[in-house]
Amino acid sequence: MGNQGPKQHGYRNxxxxxxxxxxxxxxxxxxxxFGCQMNEYDSERIAYHLTKAGYTLTGxxxxxxxxxxxxxxxxxxxxxxxxxxxxxLKKHKKENPHLIIAVGGCTAQxxxxxxxxDFPFVDIVFGTFNVSQIAQLVAQKxxxxxxxxxxxxxxxxxxxxxxxxxxxxxxFVPVITGCNNFCSYCIVPFVRGREKSxxxxxxxxxxxxxxxxGVKEVTLLGQNVNSYGKDLDQAIDFSSLLEKMDxxxxxxxxxxxxxxxxxSPKLVKVVAGCDQAVNHIHLPLQSGSNAVLEKMNxxxxxxxxxxxxxxxxxxxxxxxxxxxxxxxxPGEEEKDFKQTMHVVKKARFKRAFTFIYSPRERTAAAKIxxxxxxxxxxxxxxxxxxxxxxISYEENKKMEGKTFQALVEGYSPKDKGLLQARLYDHTVxxxxxxxxxxxxxxYLEIKQAKAFYLIGNYQGKC
Ligand code: 5AD
Ligand code: SF4
Numbered sequence: 001m002g003n004q005g006p007k008q009h010g011y012r013n014x015x016x017x018x019x020x021x022x023x024x025x026x027x028x029x030x031x032x033x034f035g036c037q038m039n040e041y042d043s044e045r046i047a048y049h050l051t052k053a054g055y056t057l058t059g060x061x062x063x064x065x066x067x068x069x070x071x072x073x074x075x076x077x078x079x080x081x082x083x084x085x086x087x088x089l090k091k092h093k094k095e096n097p098h099l100i101i102a103v104g105g106c107t108a109q110x111x112x113x114x115x116x117x118d119f120p121f122v123d124i125v126f127g128t129f130n131v132s133q134i135a136q137l138v139a140q141k142x143x144x145x146x147x148x149x150x151x152x153x154x155x156x157x158x159x160x161x162x163x164x165x166x167x168x169x170x171x172f173v174p175v176i177t178g179c180n181n182f183c184s185y186c187i188v189p190f191v192r193g194r195e196k197s198x199x200x201x202x203x204x205x206x207x208x209x210x211x212x213x214g215v216k217e218v219t220l221l222g223q224n225v226n227s228y229g230k231d232l233d234q235a236i237d238f239s240s241l242l243e244k245m246d247x248x249x250x251x252x253x254x255x256x257x258x259x260x261x262x263x264s265p266k267l268v269k270v271v272a273g274c275d276q277a278v279n280h281i282h283l284p285l286q287s288g289s290n291a292v293l294e295k296m297n298x299x300x301x302x303x304x305x306x307x308x309x310x311x312x313x314x315x316x317x318x319x320x321x322x323x324x325x326x327x328x329x330p331g332e333e334e335k336d337f338k339q340t341m342h343v344v345k346k347a348r349f350k351r352a353f354t355f356i357y358s359p360r361e362r363t364a365a366a367k368i369x370x371x372x373x374x375x376x377x378x379x380x381x382x383x384x385x386x387x388x389x390x391i392s393y394e395e396n397k398k399m400e401g402k403t404f405q406a407l408v409e410g411y412s413p414k415d416k417g418l419l420q421a422r423l424y425d426h427t428v429x430x431x432x433x434x435x436x437x438x439x440x441x442x443y444l445e446i447k448q449a450k451a452f453y454l455i456g457n458y459q460g461k462c
Contacts, residue, residue: 023148030064031053032080035072036257037221038192039105041172044163045131045341047106051164053135061092066100066138066203069124073106076358080329083108083117086119093121100141102126106191110361112151114196121381127151128192130157147402160198160206167409169216169439175224175241181259183286184297186225186330187358195224197232198293200241204248211249214442216407220255226262239270246274251441251462252407252424256282261299263308272316278352279316281426283308284324288343289336293328297364302343302389309347320350320425327384328357328377337380344387350395350425352388358380389451394429396449404429405462 005190029050037215046068047057058064069085072078086103093099102124103115109127116125124137124293127154137148165171175192177184180191201221210218222228228238238255246254252277260283271277287293289367290301299456325344327337344352356377359366406421406429411419418430419437421444429444430453437458 001111002077010450020118022036024321025062027055027065028058028063029066030058030061031070032061032085033066033070034073034078035070035106037172037219038174038177038223039070039072041163041174041221042105042128043068044165044172045158046070046134047164048162049132049135049139053138057164065096065098067092067101067402068104068134069100073110075193075355076293076360079107079111083118085193086122090119090121094226099359100138100223101156102138104128104131104134106187109151109191110187112149112461116147116149119170125151132162141290143194152367160202163393167439169214169407170218170219170409171210171217171219172217173200173203173210174221175238175255176225176228179223180227181224182297182364184295184368185326185360187360189364192223195227195231197230199230199232200229200234200236200244203241205246206247207245207250214462216439217248217254218245218250220253222255223257224259224262225255226259226264226267239264239267242267242270242274242277246276246462250276252282253277254424254426260284260308262304263310265311268308268311271355273320278424279314279318280320281316282324282399283321285334285340285343285347285352286326287336288323288330288340290339291333292336292339295331295365295368296329302339304347306343306369312364318424320427321346321347322353322425323349324353324355324386326355327358327380328372330357330365330372332357332372334376337383340380341384341387344384344391348391348395349388350427352390354381354384354388393449393451396451396454399427399454400449401446403459405441405445406456407441408433410438411435428453428455429456430457431458437461 023449031043032041033040048318066087071082088100094190100123103122104126106124107129112125115122123141126134140148176195176197177188178195180195182189207218225238229236258281285305286296286298288302309321329438404423406423408419408421410420412418414431419433421429421431423429431444441462443459443462446454446456
């Protein structure tokens with residue numbers, strides 16, 4: 001899934017009113033999220049359970065009574081950064097011995113024993129399958145238990161709707177959890193278990209409720225949404241789920257992530273034909289080399305991938321494709337990297353999340369001797385980023401002078417005098433407009449393109 005590094009949930013002491021059940025306390029909880037959208041959704045669930053138990057959510061680490069780090073394990077760097085963060089919390093614990101520190105999520109699922117050994121001041125370690133138990137684990141700590149570990153594999157144990165959204169007008173809706181693919185570099189199947197689809201009736205009821213609440217954008221989530229339904233008794237696939245969700249009253253429906261091996265021409269037709277499903281597809285390429293793709297266990301070829309890109313561009317209006325790309329997979333050579341660059345230039349992605357391969361414990365690729373020199377990895381990475389940045393800029397430039405619908409999300413983090421909105425494909429547009437428009441769909445004329453965002457003129461409400 002598109003993975004944008006550490007994020008802190010934008011909660012501002014607002015959640016108690018929304019979900020508290022009368023047990024108001026003065027206790028404040030601070031939640032920090034690392035990693036992908038599934039982790040962000042898990043943090044929304046953590047927020048739900050903590051506010052239900054009487055906590056107020058805070059955006060400030062200082063003065064909080066409970067700190068929850070929701071961790072990512074996808075790359076080695078994420079783990080290293082997490083270890084730095086946990087280490088920094090020691091001084092807070094010294095200043096406030098009543099402070100409770102909980103570490104959850106993918107790294108906690110993966111390395112629970114190491115975390116408990118290396119950081120004895122961490123009070124609670126809980127895994128991806130134990131998010132719903134966070135309030136009970138905290139209560140155990142408050143009763144004096146120490147070294148609490150809630151990590152076991154038990155499939156998902158939650159109901160849609162048990163979450164607190166930092167932005168009330170946008171919602172994540174997981175439709176399938178876990179992954180059966182075992183791409184050879186990827187740790188996800190080890191920390192999130194096997195695929196499990198949520199029943200379509202529950203998803204539809206939840207989406208109707210979100211529409212009733214005035215939610216403007218829903219993202220259907222899954223490690224591989226295209227596997228949706230394979231484990232259900234009824235005959236349903238992701239395309240037919242999407243068709244069922246389209247008329248339920250949400251202005252924008254998006255989904256991620258799609259796996260190229262399962263992405264079908266049928267889905268392209270359905271997205272093109274749906275009114276609310278946006279014409280943006282996140283389709284991780286990983287590599288353009290057939291030899292590397294085979295070693296990655298991706299089960300598609302460059303030719304298949306480019307065929308799908310062509311199909312999308314031919315059939316979806318203003319089709320926008322984003323991707324994830326990795327360089328430096330064990331055994332990758334210059335000729336393989338050239339194939340990746342060939343696809344990048346042909347597909348002309350709107351944006352790409354780019355990574356240098358890092359070995360992850362327990363995965364098949366971690367057993368292959370990594371002989372790619374670091375200098376090559378860095379050189380390829382630099383070339384890839386430079387070419388993709390140029391393409392992103394050129395693609396943004398094509399939007400100048402055109403008017404698009406956009407969802408206004410809040411103030412620009414860099415200039416509070418401007419509002420930040422997003423287009424159907426998540427491109428950021430900065431504009432000057434009244435703050436009452438936050439959470440509303442508007443029309444923006446694109447005035448100027450930058451490599452990573454656009455500048456727009458407010459034209460009116462949709
Ligand atoms: N090393 C580097 N990047 C990785 N990703 C997944 N596993 C690894 C790894 N071991 C990248 C993939 C994936 C994205 C979420 O993270 O590109 O699509
Ligand atoms: Fe990881 Fe591959 Fe599953 Fe994506 S499809 S989560 S890359 S194993």
